[in-house]
Every structure is written in C-alpha cells, then in structure tokens.
Amino acid sequence: MAIDTRNLDQMLSELRAVSALAEGKPAAALQGAGGVAxxxxxxxxxxxxxxxxxxxxxxAQEFAGGNENVDLQDVMINLQKASLSFQQMVQVRNKLVTAYQDVMNMPV
Structure with a gap:
C-alpha cells in the first residue's frame, strides 16, 4: 500500500502560494491552491x-498463530510494503519540515 502522491502536487502548490504571499505578492496567488485542504x-x-x-x-500474527491460509511470502511482502510506506511518509515529513523552515526563515 503506497501513499497517494496525487495530493503532493497540491500540497506543493499551496506551499508555493503561501510563500508568494509571504513575499508580498498579491493574495490572488492563493486562488490556484483550492481543492482538498x-x-x-x-x-x-x-x-x-x-x-x-x-x-x-x-x-504476521495470523501466520504466527498457525493459520494455514496465510503464506510466509504474503506476510513478508506486506511487511515490506508497510515499511516502505512508512519510510516514504518520513521522507515527505522531512520535506514538509524543510519547506516550513524555509518559509519561516524568509525575510518579511
């Protein structure tokens, strides 16, 4: 299960709009950022x-409990997907924190 990256473009658009507003550009820059909050x-x-x-x-719990309908391969694949999803989320968080710090460090 992966993170839906379609919303990331919208998030970047919103960050750019806020950045433009912080630079003193017109508030109309925020109009393009509509949609999902x-x-x-x-x-x-x-x-x-x-x-x-x-x-x-x-x-994993079902496999450890002896459920014959759960294969080790399925368990390992799902654990790896969960791990990759979490790592991707951490990277997105790091990018968002960096973008926030950049916006906050802009001279007013």
Missing amino acids: FADALKTAIDQVNAAQQQAQQL
Whole structure:
C-alpha cells in the first residue's frame, strides 16, 4: 500500500502560494491552491500508512498463530510494503519540515 502522491502536487502548490504571499505578492496567488485542504491530504496519507502497517501486523500474527491460509511470502511482502510506506511518509515529513523552515526563515 503506497501513499497517494496525487495530493503532493497540491500540497506543493499551496506551499508555493503561501510563500508568494509571504513575499508580498498579491493574495490572488492563493486562488490556484483550492481543492482538498492540506491537513486533510496529510491525514489521508497518514491513515493509508497506518492501514498498511496494521494489515501487515495482522497477517504476521495470523501466520504466527498457525493459520494455514496465510503464506510466509504474503506476510513478508506486506511487511515490506508497510515499511516502505512508512519510510516514504518520513521522507515527505522531512520535506514538509524543510519547506516550513524555509518559509519561516524568509525575510518579511
């Protein structure tokens, strides 16, 4: 399960609009950033990562419990997907923190 990256373009657009506003450009720059709220997009991405981790953990518990319908390959693949999703989310968070720091360090 991967993070839906379609919302990342919108997030970047919103960050650029806020940056333009901080630079003293007209507020019309914010008009192009409409659509899904930044917080909603971020919450959706976090929920997707959480769901992937819970599914992988559930499969691992079922396999450890002796469920014959769960293959080791499925468990390992789901654990790897959850790990990659989490790593991707951490990288997105790092980029967002860097962008926030850049905006906050701009001279007013």
